[in-house]
Amino acid sequence: xDSVLRAVAIYGFLLLLFRxxxxxxxxxxxxxxxxxxxxxxxxxxQALLGNDFSIINACIVxxxxxxxxxxxxxxxxxWPKLDPILDSVPLIIVDHGKLLQDRIAHERIDLSDxxxxxxxxxxLERLExxxxxVLERSGGISIVPAEK
Amino acid sequence: MKKGxxxxxxxxxxxxxxxxxxxxxxxxxxxMAFVVAAALGLFGSGPLSHARTAEPGAPLWxxxxxxxxxxxxxxLVIHVTAPAGRLQLRMNRTFFEVNRIQHVTPEPSxxxxxxxxxxxxxxxxxxxxxxxxxxxxxxxxxxxxASITTSGGATATFRQFAYF
Numbered sequence: 001x002d003s004v005l006r007a008v009a010i011y012g013f014l015l016l017l018f019r020x021x022x023x024x025x026x027x028x029x030x031x032x033x034x035x036x037x038x039x040x041x042x043x044x045x046q047a048l049l050g051n052d053f054s055i056i057n058a059c060i061v062x063x064x065x066x067x068x069x070x071x072x073x074x075x076x077x078x079w080p081k082l083d084p085i086l087d088s089v090p091l092i093i094v095d096h097g098k099l100l101q102d103r104i105a106h107e108r109i110d111l112s113d114x115x116x117x118x119x120x121x122x123x124l125e126r127l128e129x130x131x132x133x134v135l136e137r138s139g140g141i142s143i144v145p146a147e148k
Numbered sequence: 149m150k151k152g153x154x155x156x157x158x159x160x161x162x163x164x165x166x167x168x169x170x171x172x173x174x175x176x177x178x179x180m181a182f183v184v185a186a187a188l189g190l191f192g193s194g195p196l197s198h199a200r201t202a203e204p205g206a207p208l209w210x211x212x213x214x215x216x217x218x219x220x221x222x223x224l225v226i227h228v229t230a231p232a233g234r235l236q237l238r239m240n241r242t243f244f245e246v247n248r249i250q251h252v253t254p255e256p257s258x259x260x261x262x263x264x265x266x267x268x269x270x271x272x273x274x275x276x277x278x279x280x281x282x283x284x285x286x287x288x289x290x291x292x293x294a295s296i297t298t299s300g301g302a303t304a305t306f307r308q309f310a311y312f
Contacts, residue, residue, distance in 0.1 A: 019168075020175030050219065088168060089161045106169045132156050144156070 002050070003057050007064035010047055015086070023088055024107055027139035087137050094133035097146065107135055117141035191311055192217050201304040208302035217311045218289050221250055224282040228298055232275035236299040237268045243294045246310075250283040286310035 018025055026037055048061050076083045093104050094114055104110065114133050118124035122145050132144040189197035192215045202209035204227070211225040228235065234257075244266050258269040272278055286292060289312040295305040 016175075017179075020172055020179060022172055084161060084164045084168075089164050090158055091165055092156065092158065092160060134156070134158060 003052070003060040004064050006048055006050065007061045008068065010044060011065060011068050014044070019086075019088070022107060023091075023135060023137065023139040024109060025139070029113065090137055091135045092132060093135050093141070094127070094130050096132075097128040097130060099127060103135075109135065109141070114141060114143075118143045118145075189215065191215055192220070192222070199306070201306050206302070207300060208296065208298050208304050210296060210304045210306065212294075212306055212308060214308060215311065216286050216292070216308050218286050221283050221285045222308075224284060224294075226280040226282065226296060226304075228278050228280070228302070229300075230270070230272040230275050230278035231300065233272060234299075235270045235272050235278060237270070237280065238265045238297045238299075239268065240264065240293065240295045241266050243292070246288050246292045247284040247286055250285055251281070253281040253283075 026033060026040075049057060072086060076086060091103055091107065093100050093107070093109065099111060099114065104114075111127070114130070115124075115127065117133065117140070118127075118130055122129075122143055124130060124143065124145060129146050130143055131146040134142050134144075136142055185191065185196075186194075188194050191197075192213060197213045197215045198211070199214050200209055200211045207229045209227050211223075211227070213222045216222040226237065228237070241261065241264050244261075252268065254270060256268040257271045258267075260267040260269075268280075270278070270280065286308070289310045292308045292310055293305075294308065295303065297303045
């Protein structure tokens with residue numbers, strides 16, 4: 001019982017924490033973000049397993065996490081209103097070469113992040129070459145290039 | 149699902165997005181309060197947690213943590229003015245049921261478990277200030293009551309809270 005409760009508590013806490021810190025919180029922009037993710041994983045592991053290193057405990061914890069994931073995906077299907085609450089919504093941040101300042105300020109993104117995504121995926125050089133940039137629910141920025 | 153002004157087929161939801169930003173701002177405040185409270189010791193080990201039952205110099209005073217954690221060792225320091233020869237400390241039995249005693253320093257010369265109390269006896273040579281250190285680990289969460297009485301009649305009662 002203990003292991004199941006631990007897994008549920010940690011799952012809930014992480015879900016809430018990542019919703020509070022926003023879509024970009026761990027989008028792995030820098031190498032340090034990756035390191036931070038590892039450290040969080042390490043700290044979480046301790047809390048999930050306690051000092052019980054048996055295989056059955058690991059199985060219980062993993063099964064509980066997978067089950068929660070499954071339940072949430074089913075619930076989202078039955079009740080679509082819950083989808084944005086759990087997973088947020090996508091957001092247009094560049095509209096026909098124009099950076100939407102108020103939106104990117106709220107999401108703590110700047111021009112360089114948008115341009116980096118444009119370079120990376122489409123080899124674009126300037127903001128005007130972007131038709132749309134969308135901050136996806138995953139925290140990534142997707143780019144639709146302007147028609148030539 | 150198109151709700152934005154663009155011709156992009158995207159289920160953008162400005163109302164929800166606005167609400168989400170408000171929620172996040174409020175969440176940041178909660179997060180900050182949580183971290184500050186943790187740093188101050190609201191969840192164990194820190195100035196808010198460290199406490200004592202009486203001023204130093206009293207015939208019996210105990211240093212303890214108000215907030216402890218399940219499965220994590222914390223320390224009780226019992227300061228007592230001991231008579232020459234032998235000192236007896238009587239503690240409530242519940243304390244021993246909800247905590248695992250890791251170490252008692254110095255080692256008691258005898259320990260007697262009664263219906264409601266546990267007596268710890270120590271050999272004191274000359275008498276005077278005497279310190280007993282208990283390293284204990286809570287076995288359950290919630291409130292943990294503790295009371296200590298010396299053979300001289302001085303009593304210290306306190307309560308700890310163990311986080312899950």
